[in-house]
Amino acid sequence: MRDVEGGVCAPRGFRAGGIWCGIKAGSRKRDLALIYSDKPCTAAAMFTSNRVKAAPVLVSREHLASGLLRAVIANSGNANACTGEPGLAAARRMAELAAGEFAIKAGEVAVASTGVIGVPLPIAAIESSISSLADSIRADAAGHEAALEAIMTTDTRKKAAAVELEIGGKKVRIGGMVKGSGMIHPNMATMLCFVTTDAALSGELLDRALRRAVRRSFNRVTVDGDTSTNDTIIIMANGEAGNALIGAEGEAYGLFAEALEVLCVRLARAMARDGEGATRLVTVNLQGAPGEDEAECLAKAVAASSLVKAACFGADANWGRVLCALGYAGVDFDPDKTDVYFASSAGEVLVCRGGASVPFSEEEAKKILSQEEIEIRIELHGGSAAAQVWGCDLSYDYVKINGDYRS
Amino acid sequence: MRDVEGGVCAPRGFRAGGIWCGIKAGSRKRDLALIYSDKPCTAAAMFTSNRVKAAPVLVSREHLASGLLRAVIANSGNANACTGEPGLAAARRMAELAAGEFAIKAGEVAVASTGVIGVPLPIAAIESSISSLADSIRADAAGHEAALEAIMTTDTRKKAAAVELEIGGKKVRIGGMVKGSGMIHPNMATMLCFVTTDAALSGELLDRALRRAVRRSFNRVTVDGDTSTNDTIIIMANGEAGNALIGAEGEAYGLFAEALEVLCVRLARAMARDGEGATRLVTVNLQGAPGEDEAECLAKAVAASSLVKAACFGADANWGRVLCALGYAGVDFDPDKTDVYFASSAGEVLVCRGGASVPFSEEEAKKILSQEEIEIRIELHGGSAAAQVWGCDLSYDYVKINGDYRS
Numbered sequence: 001m002r003d004v005e006g007g008v009c010a011p012r013g014f015r016a017g018g019i020w021c022g023i024k025a026g027s028r029k030r031d032l033a034l035i036y037s038d039k040p041c042t043a044a045a046m047f048t049s050n051r052v053k054a055a056p057v058l059v060s061r062e063h064l065a066s067g068l069l070r071a072v073i074a075n076s077g078n079a080n081a082c083t084g085e086p087g088l089a090a091a092r093r094m095a096e097l098a099a100g101e102f103a104i105k106a107g108e109v110a111v112a113s114t115g116v117i118g119v120p121l122p123i124a125a126i127e128s129s130i131s132s133l134a135d136s137i138r139a140d141a142a143g144h145e146a147a148l149e150a151i152m153t154t155d156t157r158k159k160a161a162a163v164e165l166e167i168g169g170k171k172v173r174i175g176g177m178v179k180g181s182g183m184i185h186p187n188m189a190t191m192l193c194f195v196t197t198d199a200a201l202s203g204e205l206l207d208r209a210l211r212r213a214v215r216r217s218f219n220r221v222t223v224d225g226d227t228s229t230n231d232t233i234i235i236m237a238n239g240e241a242g243n244a245l246i247g248a249e250g251e252a253y254g255l256f257a258e259a260l261e262v263l264c265v266r267l268a269r270a271m272a273r274d275g276e277g278a279t280r281l282v283t284v285n286l287q288g289a290p291g292e293d294e295a296e297c298l299a300k301a302v303a304a305s306s307l308v309k310a311a312c313f314g315a316d317a318n319w320g321r322v323l324c325a326l327g328y329a330g331v332d333f334d335p336d337k338t339d340v341y342f343a344s345s346a347g348e349v350l351v352c353r354g355g356a357s358v359p360f361s362e363e364e365a366k367k368i369l370s371q372e373e374i375e376i377r378i379e380l381h382g383g384s385a386a387a388q389v390w391g392c393d394l395s396y397d398y399v400k401i402n403g404d405y406r407s
Numbered sequence: 408m409r410d411v412e413g414g415v416c417a418p419r420g421f422r423a424g425g426i427w428c429g430i431k432a433g434s435r436k437r438d439l440a441l442i443y444s445d446k447p448c449t450a451a452a453m454f455t456s457n458r459v460k461a462a463p464v465l466v467s468r469e470h471l472a473s474g475l476l477r478a479v480i481a482n483s484g485n486a487n488a489c490t491g492e493p494g495l496a497a498a499r500r501m502a503e504l505a506a507g508e509f510a511i512k513a514g515e516v517a518v519a520s521t522g523v524i525g526v527p528l529p530i531a532a533i534e535s536s537i538s539s540l541a542d543s544i545r546a547d548a549a550g551h552e553a554a555l556e557a558i559m560t561t562d563t564r565k566k567a568a569a570v571e572l573e574i575g576g577k578k579v580r581i582g583g584m585v586k587g588s589g590m591i592h593p594n595m596a597t598m599l600c601f602v603t604t605d606a607a608l609s610g611e612l613l614d615r616a617l618r619r620a621v622r623r624s625f626n627r628v629t630v631d632g633d634t635s636t637n638d639t640i641i642i643m644a645n646g647e648a649g650n651a652l653i654g655a656e657g658e659a660y661g662l663f664a665e666a667l668e669v670l671c672v673r674l675a676r677a678m679a680r681d682g683e684g685a686t687r688l689v690t691v692n693l694q695g696a697p698g699e700d701e702a703e704c705l706a707k708a709v710a711a712s713s714l715v716k717a718a719c720f721g722a723d724a725n726w727g728r729v730l731c732a733l734g735y736a737g738v739d740f741d742p743d744k745t746d747v748y749f750a751s752s753a754g755e756v757l758v759c760r761g762g763a764s765v766p767f768s769e770e771e772a773k774k775i776l777s778q779e780e781i782e783i784r785i786e787l788h789g790g791s792a793a794a795q796v797w798g799c800d801l802s803y804d805y806v807k808i809n810g811d812y813r814s
Binding site for chain 1: 458
């Protein structure tokens with residue numbers, strides 16, 4: 001497996017583009033994106049677990065029921081959530097508009113939105129720009145870049161990746177883009193992620209691979225504990241790589257599923273790193289748990305703790321807060337056997353052994369925690385399962401960004 | 408029922424005091440408190456649900472098993488948590504030292520600590536100051552004030568109250584003090600609360616009244632979602648009011664339980680108001696739920712949401728975040744029937760009807776949300792149960808306070 005350029009346009013047969021249509025009224029930043037496959041695709045998707053679901057989520061879920069897609073249309077600047085019947089009509093209209101440009105069915109188009117909640121979507125802006133959008137799509141990296149820019153809100157970095165691997169002698173590519181920086185919590189909140197591949201898979205296997213990858217990537221990211229109304233991940237597979245259709249578990253499926261997981265983990269880490277106001281990527285690496293579910297739950301409690309996050313911002317080796325967060329995770333474990341390490345490119349330091357303090361150099365710990373990527377490593381000595389969870393620190397800027405988001 | 412002065416010293420037969428013994432090494436702020444009853448007390452208590460329990464919690468739980476107490480000794484500046492066997496020995500020693508001063512049994516003394524986790528408790532400082540502490544206790548408001556100061560950490564306000572009511576022709580008093588400002592979440596985190604009363608109750612009824620009051624007060628406060636290793640609430644009843652022993656539910660019990668609930672709600676609100684870095688008290692008032700548990704769970708999700716809290720800081724009428732938080736609370740409700748109001752002393756404004764936006768004056772909403780005490784009122788139209796939850800906004804200062812707490 002090797003990295004390649006081009007994001008969602010890296011796999012054969014996909015084109016993408018993004019323009020400004022006027023939804024982001026205060027700027028001329030791109031706000032409307034399209035990803036299109038020249039051939040019909042097998043598709044799979046996962047949506048927010050929030051009981052309040054945005055209109056595009058409801059519409060895309062409907063369209064995905066067939067397991068087939070040709071395109072995704074997405075806008076930023078407006079979430080089209082809590083917008084009632086007019087919102088639902090607007091989401092359907094978005095799919096129709098995109099379908100009209102390519103003479104495909106509206107049911108073959110998925111829809112996604114991100115931005116402020118509760119404001120009517122200015123569908124007229126999309127109507128008047130849909131032809132320009134369709135004309136703008138390209139099969140190269142520039143097309144991918146334009147689409148990616150058009151789904152960004154408070155994101156400060158472009159988050160995308162693409163890989164190439166060989167399956168049955170054929171070169172297969174998987175490419176993805178993700179947007180999301182605030183309101184991110186296990187279960188993919190305010191995240192839009194679009195993945196393309198030229199591999200040939202049955203819908204069932206594609207769905208299985210997606211669920212496995214999401215569980216170990218996006219569902220292990222936490223920025224602020226809020227789960228959004230809009231999160232969506234969609235994967236489209238058009239089979240252009242020419243590999244024998246993957247229709248059952250086996251070597252080919254294993255290779256594909258692992259590559260997809262690697263790609264999703266990379267995107268998930270990038271999202272945590274780009275958490276609103278974040279100055280550090282914090283990886284919580286929990287080992288020695290009785291099972292993977294327990295490991296994940298404990299690691300998430302640490303990564304999501306406001307007190308741990310604030311300590312990371314201050315590069316303060318306050319390991320007591322780590323133990324405290326483990327303690328309220330709702331999972332049984334033995335605090336008296338628990339060891340905690342802080343690590344980064346600057347080194348590693350043991351700060352707690354058997355649930356109690358050990359002497360360590362505060363200066364060394366400060367240096368370790370002052371890096372841009374830090375790790376909290378926890379060893380429970382209670383089993384052989386492990387989980388990694390990604391989060392970020394809690395900074396002044398998080399408050400600043402979210403204190404007046406709508407203005 | 409009327410308010411009276413004197414806090415925990417308001418009920419007859421209680422004395423209290425607080426001194427500086429040197430645990431808070433960097434300042435001369437009081438750090439050691441004692442509350443003492445001249446007569447034996449019936450007692451009840453509740454402790455943290457965190458699996459990591461501080462040594463004083465373990466010791467107090469043991470001592471409370473008998474249901475009898477004479478005194479509480481408490482320190483600030485050090486949580487005596489994650490301190491292993493030496494920590495446990497230090498907590499036991501604190502009880503012994505207090506008992507020695509009054510010729511009572513160590514088992515009649517409860518112990519509490521609050522402060523930094525994982526640092527050995529300097530028990531020698533307590534040993535050398537215990538006589539001064541015992542000598543300092545007084546039955547007046549000054550004694551109460553000194554004890555209250557000695558349990559404060561990042562608290563910026565003194566939080567105490569006392570009430571008087573009549574039960575069976577006798578004047579009964581209940582007084583309380585509470586410390587807590589950060590790391591506060593449902594289940595009383597990093598909260599120390601001591602309540603005294605001169606009412607006569609059986610242990611069983613005292614315990615019942617305490618649990619009822621805590622459920623509707625301290626367990627409905629959220630500051631940052633973290634639940635501490637140390638939280639403790641203890642109530643002592645010495646019977647000095649001369650009322651007929653309350654040994655069964657009935658009018659007398661009802662009067663006492665309600666007064667205790669009123670007192671605890673007042674202390675809980677004060678605690679939320681004093682949340683670390685808080686500029687506003689936020690009351691989430693949820694109505695129309697199918698049951699009280701559901702109402703509480705939904706209201707807590709709103710009060711605990713970092714995005715809602717940051718919007719409150721910015722006085723931003725971002726009601727979409729309220730709906731979003733309701734949506735991930737894990738409770739079934741109908742978003743399309745939900746109304747949301749923002750209210751304060753400056754007025755009330757409907758911002759969401761039936762899950763969708765309604766026109767409102769942004770200027771008016773801003774004015775309402777700019778007050779020091781604001782209310783988010785939610786009407787689900789799905790039943791007749793209600794719950795109130797108290798929280799605060801999320802400000803720059805929260806991050807500042809917690810970014811380098813240990814220094």
